[in-house]
Amino acid sequence: xxxxxxxxxxxxxxxxxxxxxxxxxxxxxxxxxxxxxxxxxxxxxxxxxxxxxxxxxxxxxxxxxxxxxxxxxxxxxxxxxxxxxxxxxxxxxxxxxxxxxxxxxxxxxxxxxxxxxxxxxxxxxxxxxxxxxxxxxxxxxxxxxxxxxxxxxxxxxxxxxxxxxxxxxxxxxxxxxxxxxxxxxxxxxxxxxxxxxxxxxxxxxxxxxxxxxxxxxxxxxxxxxxxxxxxxxxxxxxxxxxxxxxxxxxxxxxxxxxxxxxxxxxxxxxxxxxxxxxxxxxxxxxxxxxxxxxxxxxxxxxxxxxxxxxxxxxxxxxxxxxxxxxxxxxxxxxxxxxxxxxxxxxxxxxxxxxxxxxxxxxxxxxxxxxxxx
Amino acid sequence: xxxxxxxxxxxxxxxxxxxxxxxxxxxxxxxxxxxxxxxxxxxxxxxxxxxxxxxxxxxxxxxxxxxxxxxxxxxxxxxxxxxxxxxxxxxxxxxxxxxxxxxxxxxxxxxxxxxxxxxxxxxxxxxxxxxxxxxxxxxxxxxxxxxxxxxxxxxxxxxxxxxxxxxxxxxxxxxxxxxxxxxxxxxxxxxxxxxxxxxxxxxxxxxxxxxxxxxxxxxxxxxxxxxxxxxxxxxxxxxxxxxxxxxxxxxxxxxxxxxxxxxxxxxxxxx
Ligand code: SF4
Numbered sequence: 121x122x123x124x125x126x127x128x129x130x131x132x133x134x135x136x137x138x139x140x141x142x143x144x145x146x147x148x149x150x151x152x153x154x155x156x157x158x159x160x161x162x163x164x165x166x167x168x169x170x171x172x173x174x175x176x177x178x179x180x181x182x183x184x185x186x187x188x189x190x191x192x193x194x195x196x197x198x199x200x201x202x203x204x205x206x207x208x209x210x211x212x213x214x215x216x217x218x219x220x221x222x223x224x225x226x227x228x229x230x231x232x233x234x235x236x237x238x239x240x241x242x243x244x245x246x247x248x249x250x251x252x253x254x255x256x257x258x259x260x261x262x263x264x265x266x267x268x269x270x271x272x273x274x275x276x277x278x279x280x281x282x283x284x285x286x287x288x289x290x291x292x293x294x295x296x297x298x299x300x301x302x303x304x305x306x307x308x309x310x311x312x313x314x315x316x317x318x319x320x321x322x323x324x325x326x327x328x329x330x331x332x333x334x335x336x337x338x339x340x341x342x343x344x345x346x347x348x349x350x351x352x353x354x355x356x357x358x359x360x361x362x363x364x365x366x367x368x369x370x371x372x373x374x375x376x377x378x379x380x381x382x383x384x385x386x387x388x389x390x391x392x393x394x395x396x397x398x399x400x401x402x403x404x405x406x407x408x409x410x411x412x413x414x415x416x417x418x419x420x421x422x423x424x425x426x427x428x429x430x431x432x433x434x435x436x437x438x439x440x441x442x443x444x445x446x447x448x449x450x451x452x453x454x455x456x457x458x459x460x461x462x463x464x465x466x467x468x469x470x471x472x473x474x475x476x477x478x479x480x481x482x483x484x485x486x487x488x489x490x491x492x493x
Numbered sequence: 494x495x496x497x498x499x500x501x502x503x504x505x506x507x508x509x510x511x512x513x514x515x516x517x518x519x520x521x522x523x524x525x526x527x528x529x530x531x532x533x534x535x536x537x538x539x540x541x542x543x544x545x546x547x548x549x550x551x552x553x554x555x556x557x558x559x560x561x562x563x564x565x566x567x568x569x570x571x572x573x574x575x576x577x578x579x580x581x582x583x584x585x586x587x588x589x590x591x592x593x594x595x596x597x598x599x600x601x602x603x604x605x606x607x608x609x610x611x612x613x614x615x616x617x618x619x620x621x622x623x624x625x626x627x628x629x630x631x632x633x634x635x636x637x638x639x640x641x642x643x644x645x646x647x648x649x650x651x652x653x654x655x656x657x658x659x660x661x662x663x664x665x666x667x668x669x670x671x672x673x674x675x676x677x678x679x680x681x682x683x684x685x686x687x688x689x690x691x692x693x694x695x696x697x698x699x700x701x702x703x704x705x706x707x708x709x710x711x712x713x714x715x716x717x718x719x720x721x722x723x724x725x726x727x728x729x730x731x732x733x734x735x736x737x738x739x740x741x742x743x744x745x746x747x748x749x750x751x752x753x754x755x756x757x758x759x760x761x762x763x764x
Pocket of ligand 1: 155213214216217220221222223265266267297298333410
């Protein structure tokens with residue numbers, strides 16, 4: 121906890137959030153001279169500079185969120201397959217620092233924001249349940265605009281969410297993280313519907329591109345703890361990053377996962393290759409120079425406008441990982457997030473919608489019903 | 494907008510420290526303008542000419558009236574001159590002046606302006622002639638030392654190149670330079686912008702370019718039927734065959750398609 125508290129230079133609490141349990145907790149954890157109550161939100165003067173973006177990771181701002189919390193996964197765009205996934209954003213910005221992070225494409229607030237009104241989010245979820253979706257297999261993820269768990273020892277939001285989801289056993293709550301912060305919720309009673317997922321990469325990539333994140337072995341260790349407490353697991357080998365030794369490094373990563381976990385413990389694993397918005401290229405270049413595999417990458421504009429490796433390179437990487445897993449055990453299953461149907465066909469030999477074990481992930485009826493609420 | 498005039502005074506009594514080297518000369522038919530004894534326009538008029546001293550309040554309005562449009566480089570030079578001349582009021586002028594020229598002051602814009610001011614006047618003029626905006630210049634912000642890159646910006650400004658090509662060339666130039674390619678390699682050695690850009694693109698994506706080139710050569714040697722042209726092409730993040738068929742009858746088309754089947758087999762073997 122001390123390490124997390126030390127990360128932040130200052131905590132700003134919006135006066136409308138002062139009474140929240142989050143504000144009270146932060147006031148207990150941080151020394152008085154590092155906490156201020158503010159009347160107005162911190163305003164960004166236009167697009168953030170690289171130094172402002174980097175600094176925004178060290179300033180915490182607590183405020184209620186005034187919009188709608190519940191949103192669809194951003195992958196669901198025409199021409200792209202994506203999982204039936206709903207996103208609950210309880211914050212904006214991340215305390216870690218991956219070179220490829222997509223937050224670099226749009227954040228223009230000079231502080232890491234955490235929303236103090238998680239209760240409102242839960243009320244929205246309740247309404248969705250009351251609209252007839254309580255028995256549907258809905259997936260709710262919390263790791264889109266903030267890491268699900270890296271700040272959790274500060275917020276303890278995981279405990280509130282796990283508790284809420286006990287009343288919705290058909291729904292799945294998914295935490296997505298690159299941290300190893302799991303101890304605070306391990307002993308929370310749960311309904312067996314919580315997936316703790318890790319984005320994993322070879323340690324070489326963690327060191328070069330995923331600054332400030334937990335090491336690969338720390339992530340795998342944390343995953344082990346979760347399995348031991350009845351939580352479900354998912355790994356996302358995403359983004360795969362091309363580098364000269366990618367085969368050796370991704371091969372070793374697959375071997376390590378296959379040695380420490382079983383296909384039953386990891387029923388859904390996804391793979392994805394590096395992709396990013398063209399708008400974030402400038403910020404990445406300024407923040408990480410050209411010494412990063414990400415800024416060095418040979419990318420092209422894909423159908424969705426994002427920059428990606430050549431399709432043949434992506435297919436080669438996906439196929440390599442798939443075959444390596446299957447060499448361990450054909451029961452390993454992988455899906456490709458944010459990939460075109462053509463890539464699915466070339467790598468897996470079938471469309472995502474035709475794979476029997478993918479049905480609950482891609483049921484369009486569930487998506488439409490939730491969108492209508 | 495109201496710009497009130499106060500009095501006439503000889504240019505010799507005015508300071509020229511706000512000369513930001515505007516691209517267009519101040520029209521001869523208008524008198525030079527001054528503000529608090531500093532010339533705003535007509536910097537090259539003879540000292541015996543008279544300047545109209547403006548009312549104290551309307552500096553931004555006066556600039557906007559005198560210069561309805563300013564390029565980014567001109568604005569950068571103007572901001573630098575204003576900061577040096579009126580350090581105590583500069584912050585008051587800065588934001589409204591940027592807004593008057595459709596920009597929003599930010600730390601990022603400040604960095605871009607600083608970077609631009611470190612380049613040669615020829616490059617700055619090129620930036621304004623091509624109407625480049627702050628985002629177009631963002632590659633400069635990745636350079637730890639802009640002075641080392643100046644031979645490139647100087648050469649780029651001389652190249653007969655469109656805005657889109659120029660922006661791409663600047664980005665590729667900066668990235669290749671940061672990747673360690675010697676500046677001598679990067680300087681344009683041909684006057685054909687498209688050829689030059691193609692070379693930069695190939696250097697920037699060496700593995701893919703080499704692979705595409707190998708396919709291109711290979712495909713050219715495949716046994717294409719007469720009046721059928723097949724070429725290896727890149728379509729964004731995918732590469733593949735583009736085939737053109739000229740045919741005059743249904744029978745002919747059938748035959749060509751049969752021959753193309755064998756091309757398909759050749760392709761399968763190679764993939
Ligand atoms: S952990 Fe995720 S959100 Fe945080 S910096 Fe990395 S990519 Fe961005």
